[in-house]
Amino acid sequence: MQGTEDTGPPGGRAGGQDPAQGPQDPAPVRERAPVRERGGEPEGRAHGRDRAGAQDPPPVRERGEDRARRPHHRARSQEDLAPRPGPPAARPHEDHGPVRYGPPAPDPGLPVLPELAAVLAAASARTRPEPPGGGPVLREAARGYWDRRGLHGTAGGIAAAPGAQPLLLALIGAHGGDVLMPRPCPAAWMPQARLLGRPAYHVPTPAECGGIPDPYALLETVRRVRAEGGRPKLLLLSVVDDPTATVALPELVREACEAAVDEGLHIISDETWRDTVHRPRDTVLLSPAEMCPDDVTVLADLSGALLPAAWPVAVARFPDTARAAVRHARTLDILTALGALVAGPVAHAAAHALGEPDSVRDRIQRAAALNTEVATAAHRAVLGSGALARPPEAGCHLYADLGPLRSRLADLGVTDSMELEEYLTDRLGAPAPGGHRFGDELGALRVRLGTGPLLGTTPQQRAESLAAAKPLELAHVARALDDFAAVFADLC
Numbered sequence: 001m002q003g004t005e006d007t008g009p010p011g012g013r014a015g016g017q018d019p020a021q022g023p024q025d026p027a028p029v030r031e032r033a034p035v036r037e038r039g040g041e042p043e044g045r046a047h048g049r050d051r052a053g054a055q056d057p058p059p060v061r062e063r064g065e066d067r068a069r070r071p072h073h074r075a076r077s078q079e080d081l082a083p084r085p086g087p088p089a090a091r092p093h094e095d096h097g098p099v100r101y102g103p104p105a106p107d108p109g110l111p112v113l114p115e116l117a118a119v120l121a122a123a124s125a126r127t128r129p130e131p132p133g134g135g136p137v138l139r140e141a142a143r144g145y146w147d148r149r150g151l152h153g154t155a156g157g158i159a160a161a162p163g164a165q166p167l168l169l170a171l172i173g174a175h176g177g178d179v180l181m182p183r184p185c186p187a188a189w190m191p192q193a194r195l196l197g198r199p200a201y202h203v204p205t206p207a208e209c210g211g212i213p214d215p216y217a218l219l220e221t222v223r224r225v226r227a228e229g230g231r232p233k234l235l236l237l238s239v240v241d242d243p244t245a246t247v248a249l250p251e252l253v254r255e256a257c258e259a260a261v262d263e264g265l266h267i268i269s270d271e272t273w274r275d276t277v278h279r280p281r282d283t284v285l286l287s288p289a290e291m292c293p294d295d296v297t298v299l300a301d302l303s304g305a306l307l308p309a310a311w312p313v314a315v316a317r318f319p320d321t322a323r324a325a326v327r328h329a330r331t332l333d334i335l336t337a338l339g340a341l342v343a344g345p346v347a348h349a350a351a352h353a354l355g356e357p358d359s360v361r362d363r364i365q366r367a368a369a370l371n372t373e374v375a376t377a378a379h380r381a382v383l384g385s386g387a388l389a390r391p392p393e394a395g396c397h398l399y400a401d402l403g404p405l406r407s408r409l410a411d412l413g414v415t416d417s418m419e420l421e422e423y424l425t426d427r428l429g430a431p432a433p434g435g436h437r438f439g440d441e442l443g444a445l446r447v448r449l450g451t452g453p454l455l456g457t458t459p460q461q462r463a464e465s466l467a468a469a470k471p472l473e474l475a476h477v478a479r480a481l482d483d484f485a486a487v488f489a490d491l492c
Contacts, residue, residue: 109454109455116307139155140155143155157319160342163312163314182213199230203217209246240273242448245390246392276304276364278372289319299315311349374471375396376391387402401444432450
């Protein structure tokens with residue numbers, strides 16, 4: 001059994017690539033043969049490179065003086081060296097695989113809250129960044145945020161970073177061993193493990209939701225990894241999920257967490273989208289940290305519901321144990337080495353947002369209500385074409401499976417998720433990342449569809465959508481939904 005991203009055999013931890021150098025971007029060559037799944041893991045691995053990771057560098061070209069020393073080498077004239085006319089070279093496709101072209105988190109498409117903009121502006125004279133892990137005001141605000149959600153602790157058990165990616169990188173680096181994560185999962189997760197040279201394994205999710213591993217598949221994956229010399233130590237999951245936009249049922253969360261803890265895994269619970277639940281009064285949301293408080297670190301990117309993505313801040317809450325204190329210190333060391341410090345003015349705005357004044361709470365509620373209506377309408381359009389999709393329960397996106405439309409898509413030249421991504425992005429005029437970005441098989445015709453672009457094309461239109469009692473009746477929203485539905489109707 002091998003890791004899903006060709007991180008080397010479990011018995012050989014250092015295989016091939018220097019973790020300190022990170023993954024190298026591959027040449028823009030599409031890989032056609034997907035890795036096939038069997039029992040929660042791939043049957044084989046790509047030898048030499050993975051689909052989105054490292055690749056052998058191109059051969060070094062000979063210098064002119066070296067070639068001149070070779071026997072029978074004819075010195076070329078200036079005429080030979082002159083550029084010859086010809087058709088312009090086609091611009092290569094570079095959007096299949098390199099990490100820098102991976103999809104960002106779903107964009108809510110909403111304007112900045114004026115109160116937060118004023119807070120940021122008032123702190124603009126702050127010229128120094130926060131200390132590693134965040135200053136006392138930011139950490140205390142994060143403690144209060146989680147305390148109001150039933151996760152009690154101290155400000156000393158908080159760490160902050162400029163975005164979820166550097167914070168997750170530091171958290172994985174602070175823990176030893178191999179990494180497990182559900183399939184599909186956020187696009188940013190696998191690159192973090194790969195950058196650190198950690199073997200990583202995808203585990204199938206239950207039929208009811210995404211974001212958490214099926215407990216039986218998790219136990220089987222752990223058993224097989226250990227049988228081949230691996231050391232599974234860390235499980236990443238998200239009870240409110242990107243990309244599937246589902247909320248995991250409490251009983252499934254309990255079963256997955258109990259299985260993980262019984263096998264000695266520490267859990268990192270990404271709860272970035274917990275404040276975007278569409279119907280919070282009808283949805284029971286259980287954090288793994290409520291169930292296994294000593295074995296769960298909670299991560300939240302504030303761009304999910306509290307801050308715009310252009311003001312990057314993420315916070316992590318560690319368990320209140322001696323072992324967690326050691327990992328917290330390691331995390332701060334890694335953040336320091338990375339220079340991953342939160343900007344002073346942004347930290348001020350983040351602390352204000354984490355305090356959840358009335359204006360912030362009102363924005364969260366309005367955004368959730370708006371996303372409920374628009375995502376439900378988009379979901380109806382997708383189902384109307386014959387495609388499959390779970391009902392979106394959170395966030396500003398949905399995850400569709402166009403497998404039932406495979407024959408029609410094949411007539412259009414679409415046979416895998418990379419081609420589906422290209423086709424829908426062109427037709428929708430908005431990013432539509434394919435399922436391969438999130439760990440799904442290349443041959444599966446799955447795609448994440450964002451609803452943010454349906455709210456309007458200008459800040460004024462988006463503000464109108466947010467303020468409207470019936471946003472679907474706004475002309476620009478109705479028009480955007482009609483265009484969205486027409487793209488899928490063409491596939492019937």
